[in-house]
Amino acid sequence: MTPPPPPGPWASGPEAAVPGRLGAVRERMAAAGIDAVVLRPSPDFRFLGGRGGGFLVVTADAAVETADPRSCLPPGVRRVGVDPEMRVRELFGLAVEAELVPAAQVFAPLRLRKEPYEVALVERAALAAESVLGQARELSWFGATERAMATRLRVLALESGCEEVLSARVAAGPGTAEPGSAPSGRVINPGDALVVSLSGRWDGYCAEVARVYAVAEPPEDFDAVYSVLVAAHHAGMAAARHPATASAVASAVAQAIDDSGYGRYAAPAAGRGVGLGADEAPRLRADDDTPLEPGTVFCLEPAIYVPDLFGARLGDMVTCTDAGPHPLTAAPSVLPVLER
Known part of the structure; x- marks a missing residue:
């Protein structure tokens, strides 16, 4: 580390x-x-x-x-x-x-700049959130509703020691194309795109992790969208090196998505700071020139939303150090497929 x-x-x-x-x-x-x-x-x-x-x-x-x-x-x-x-x-x-x-x-x-003990607590929270999503991946998804799976996600989070579940989101099929949509009664079916995210507080500090899956078989072009998000995530990480600014990271993410042809479907922001709060400075967007000092912690979350088809968002926790950006969690480089 x-x-x-x-x-x-x-x-x-x-x-x-x-x-x-x-x-x-x-x-x-x-x-x-x-x-x-x-x-x-x-x-x-x-x-x-x-x-x-x-x-x-x-x-x-x-x-x-x-x-x-x-x-x-x-x-x-x-x-x-x-x-x-x-x-x-x-x-x-x-x-x-x-x-x-x-x-x-x-x-x-x-x-803005966390002390070492704070970074350690955020990392603990991030690993806990990532572990919960790992457990959730092993559940039976076919035939369950978004709302039922979000409830199970909350239970797993609380069992992990989460003090407060700030959000547990599950969106499947066309619902993934709606940013921030609440879990509904829609049944999850084979062939669906699936976005699952968890935000919570452990030991006073927050973390959010978001993952993307295909259910049994990816929708058409969904593999390509996932690859674009992975490339955008890598571009954002490469740009998050002191004395870069939050806007520089946002620009790197936007450029990677734009180069793929999905630019008009990209989310307007690439992430935000996380610590004692789940949404704090810096904001990874074009109008935030906050320098990314060592000790800055943020959720890097490139997202693409194609109306009426599908959306995808990868969320991983990152801390800035003197040696460069350090990921606290890491999304798979290849689209995961749920088999049940």
Whole structure:
């Protein structure tokens, strides 16, 4: 395995990291003119060691978990950073005459580069998700519904120690051509294209893995589409080398798909960052010029969707290191065929 990235500006364990993270958060708050940050249970909340079910309020000289964040705001507060996951009633509950701004401007840059212990936890989550899909592949798929198989996928994930299943998707036949489609009551039949993906949280950190199969026999041209995705994945990996940007990886993936003639069917993004959250910076798309520093972790997920026929998406977890990109999971290079 490629050596993990070097330590960041704080210590190397979850609890020991919190004081350094608080200091970095306060520096960014001061630079942005933010007097206080209010977090609910969320990735940013967990980043600062929050463990309860209330709120975490951070000011220049305090960090307090509380059920009543309003009581912890300093007098005369003018600008408050709020958690992007806060609900409307929670925002109204603050009842302060202050400007409310997204706290993401403070946290996103700090969470971008993972420490070695974080990379190790993401890798553990990624391998767990990959193992679950490996177990699922051995199930009987013929005659089952998408919804029933998605349920079985969730059960396998929970049995693996998954703390929270964020999504378990199964799409077969024409349903694979609809990005993000929910599992339906459609029966899975021989000759179907099949896309299966699992996103979940293990030990506080997230991972997503997506796999593509043919049921008994691939649809016409589906082998070719799978080969294009494998080539796009390789192109994205080759481009994910510091000091490359997220947009450079997205461009490499898009170019590989375009060269195959499937460019107009390609998904607009090639992936996104994963860590404490399942969808965070960087975004692998043309408009994101975030540098891929060592310690950046993302899900590389090239996808092709041909309307009314089929779609395919490969999702694998990748971390950036000083020596280059390192895959935490790896899709098969040849289209897998399910025989039952």
